[in-house]
Amino acid sequence: MPELPEVETTCAGIRPYLVGNTLQNVIVRQAQLRWLVPHDLGRQVQGLTIESVTRRAKYCLLNTVQGSVILHLGMSGNLKIVPLGTVANKHDHVDFLFADKILRLNDQRRFGAVLWAKGDVHQHPLLVNLGLEPLSDAFTPEYLYPLLLKRRVAVKVFVMDGRAVVGVGNIYASEALFRAGILPTRTANSLTFAECERLVAVIKQVLQAAILQGGTTLKDFVNPQGKAGYFSQSLNVYGRAGQGCYVCQTSIQLLTLGQRASYFCPLCQQ
DNA sequence: AAATTCTCCTGAAGGC
DNA sequence: TGCCTTCAGGAGAATT
Secondary structure, rough: OOOHHHHHHHHHHHHHOOOOOOOEEEEOOOOEEOEEEEOOOHHHOOOOOOOEEEEEEEEEEEOOEEEEEEOOOOOEEEEEEEEOOOOOOOOOOOOOOOOEEEEEEEEEOOHHHHHHHHOOOHHHHHHOOOOOOOOOOOOOOHHHHHHHHHHOEEEHHHHHOOOOOOOOHHHHHHHHHHHHOOOOOEEEOOOOOOHHHHHHHHHHHHHHHHHHHHHHHHHHOOOOOOOOOOOHHOOOOOOOOOOEEOOOOOOEEEEEOOEEEEEEEOOOOO
């Protein structure tokens, strides 16, 4: 499923095909995604030129002088560039038509979103209250620690809650806490500053590593099969319940926190 | 306000 | 072989 690294890779993959190109129309085959795709989206964007393609949290933004198309991939979405006239397959819900190509959204489970934000997209309700980008210089232990102290939820739930830091999904939350040696069940306000420092460092580390691996799929981005298992070999705990920890051989444990599967090593994480 | 639970959807996996 | 049930997952909405 698309986590921040995959969204980053997706944005980078489509950017060179879109910047400087003008939207001709939008075809919506299935409007019922996470939210209804605006019925007048085609009319809104027609004639607008893509000035930049950026990412905020797990949103991919197609920016024009009038406003931005907000794209979210949910957990099964993907974007690709295909030639005009390419036959749509199952779950190909939305096409953005350009003069010589199509940007096509496929989303099996329809948890994704396609929205239009007039004006400054960062003022949109979905974006305006988001926390910091984990890979930004502003995301530091000094920033995070006071926020941790104010919350009593499990630290894993806190990390996945976009109010403090965005883009850390279920897989990377488990992986980051393993690398930081912190039990996912610890309350946010129980962390020491030193633990907060480790947490910030490993979040950056694990996301950066995954983006580098995502770069591999970038090459054949327009090729649908280029997406299999690109980070699975670097997972230490996620999906490994009952198997031995790579560090100490202790059996990896699984429990549910905030309705999410959480994996951890009971010996390496304290 | 903060924490918890519910919700959307599809396909894979497990049970019988 | 096949049908039925269960479950995962991003993140806003609803509820406690």
